Amino acid sequence: MxxxxxxxxxxxxxxxxxxxxxxxxxxxxxxxxxxxxxxxxxxxxxxxxxxxxxxxxxxxxxxxxxxxxAVPAKLPVTLIVALPRPKVLRRLIMDSVTLGVEKIILLHSYRVDKSYWQTPFLQQLSHYVDLGLEQAGDTIAPQIQLHKRFKPFVEDVLPTLITADRPAFVAHPYVTEAMPVAIDHPCIVIIGPEGGFIPYEVDLLIKNGCQAVSLGNRIIRTETVIPYVFGRLFTL
Amino acid sequence: MxxxxxxxxxxxxxxxxxxxxxxxxxxxxxxxxxxxxxxxxxxxxxxxxxxxxxxxxxxxxxxxxxxxxAVPAKLPVTLIVALPRPKVLRRLIMDSVTLGVEKIILLHSYRVDKSYWQTPFLQQLSHYVDLGLEQAGDTIAPQIQLHKRFKPFVEDVLPTLITADRPAFVAHPYVTEAMPVAIDHPCIVIIGPEGGFIPYEVDLLIKNGCQAVSLGNRIIRTETVIPYVFGRLFTL
Structure with missing residues (x-):
């Protein structure tokens, strides 16, 4: 604190x-x-x-x-992440808030266990937001949204969030284009579940305006990849 | 796995x-x-x-x-970190190994509780190294060293690790120079304990060849700052 x-x-x-x-x-x-x-x-x-x-x-x-x-500035980023297991969820929320994410969207995906949507932690997100704010020295909570259906979100909601000035990057191991470095402008970052998005999901994301980008050939856990990506994209 | x-x-x-x-x-x-x-x-x-x-x-x-x-390449980095509490230590070792750190040095510091050096986890580091390697898809364990005395380490050992081609950066909130971005060459990264290094320690690090650099005005936990820094320093 x-x-x-x-x-x-x-x-x-x-x-x-x-x-x-x-x-x-x-x-x-x-x-x-x-x-x-x-x-x-x-x-x-x-x-x-x-x-x-x-x-x-x-x-x-x-x-x-x-x-x-001074209240520290936010990162101009919307983080869209496949709902992780409850234990990881707590850390993910705390860390994302600490790092200054503006908006967090928790999304269903084929490899998300449906039981994760029943966790009591989802009712206590504001507590973990508080812990993240108190860690960072911040006062402004990010927006948090839950989307339990992948296809309607990706087809109907996501395209309204993506603009020329706010591209969307989905981390995907099997592409050659690397995640950009030090872009320092607004963007959307999409992180899949443990085991990754299935090919259908990656295709649908790309079809709806996302760029699939690689983070190298190490497989990094969700809770670790989030600070790793933000350290890469933003230079303070 | x-x-x-x-x-x-x-x-x-x-x-x-x-x-x-x-x-x-x-x-x-x-x-x-x-x-x-x-x-x-x-x-x-x-x-x-x-x-x-x-x-x-x-x-x-x-x-x-x-x-x-192919075995994934390592990051050309030596991570020197004040020994964290046992629970954080496990994650820190796993994540550092997953991210590909070449060498990890666990160091004492004024704000490290002496009891942390008694944790049984220190006898089980190789287990957490294995978990990190299996997560990343790597086979090569990093070197891990323990240094229980801050001053002799910083005065006698650290200067032998720093070269013109391998600078050392200590993350410190109260300096204006920012941590560099995308350097992609060998370096040493030094992370303090919860609460930070005391001024005497920061001064001794600088006197012995380290550059104090800022990571912005958010205070980030040790286990979160490590992937954040490596995402910033290395572009795969």
Whole structure:
């Protein structure tokens, strides 16, 4: 936690207060906060501040804003990813948020186990978004959408997202064209499930405007390939 | 598992056999192997083959080589990383191996909890190396070294690793120079612990030949920053 995320209503008066159990526990155990210490605080969907702690009690930590700080910029990227298994999903959401992805679309695909759509984690995505924001020092949650049908999404929704200024790249091992490097402009990145998209799916993606690009001949796990791709595409 | 890693002695005769419980279970549960199927097999520290299954029994799976395949190239990088907590260590080793890191050095640092050096995972690194190789389709394990004393390592060992053709970059949030992009030549990457290196450590690294470079103003977890950095530095 490199920033404490508060709701706007917690920062309405001059003295702000942290009262969420998770945040209090972290601040007590890992940071050992004391009156007078400074603390980075973000207002959900708002600004970010350096604050100073004015009171520490069992139930809450009270603070006042010292000055505003810059909220880190987002990566201009929409990440479309085949829904992974629940354990991977949590990490994928946290890491994508930490890295600054603007929009995340979780998509069904032939090799996605249907049971993955039943995981309770899908009801708790906002919790993992919070963890990702607090890790990064960010305050703005990405949009997250779920699409449980591959074909209607790829044929009807995806073409409305792709523009000349916002190309879509699908990572695919069996093509010669490499994923571009340091493009630093908006784009859509599409990552398949464990085992990859089936040929029908790759063909449908290409037919609907995506470029299939290779990431070399190592097979990298979904949760690892996401930071790898963003490190490649964006130069901060 | 995108390749089954065997010891050279398992491939000495014309018919090879897989008998390790972990590999048998994976092949039965996730791949449902049958006689006649092809299977990618790597010989530890050796070549990689496409093979065909000739016999499946309770105790073993037998196969014969069809033809040799290319082993993926390594990234020409030495990764020096402050020893993370045990859970992160496993992932870090697996991911670094999957991504093709040539050499990994686990280093002590002020913010590394001394108890981390007692974790049983440090005795099982070769297991996580195997998992990383089998994920990537690689056969060649990286070198792994442990250095429990920061100062002697940085003053005496690190300078012998840095050359004009192999610069060392330490990721550090408070510098203006950005981590380079797409250098595609040998280098050393140094990643600090959770909370970062302390100023004394960063100063000692710089004094001993490292360049402090920034990765932007988002704070990224160790296990996420590693693929992010390699995606940035290398273009396959």
């Amino acid at each position: 490199n920033l404490v995320l508060l709701d706007p209503r917690q920062t309405a008066s001059e003295i702000w207060s942290i009262s969420a159990k998770r945040q209090l526990e972290h601040l007590r155990t890992h940071v050992d906060v004391q009156v007078g210490d400074t603390l980075k605080v973000g207002v959900r969907e708002g600004k970010r501040y350096l604050t100073q702690i004015v009171n520490v009690s069992e139930q809450q930590i009270q603070l006042k804003a010292l000055h505003e700080e | 995108n390749l089954v890693l065997l010891d050279p002695r398992q491939t000495a005769s014309e018919i090879w056999s897989i008998s390790a419980k972990r590999q048998l279970e994976h092949l039965r549960t996730h791949v449902d192997v049958q006689v006649g199927d092809t299977l990618k097999v790597g010989v530890r520290e050796g070549k990689r083959y496409l093979t065909q299954i000739v016999n499946v029994s309770e105790q073993q799976i037998q196969l014969k080589a069809l033809h040799e395949e």
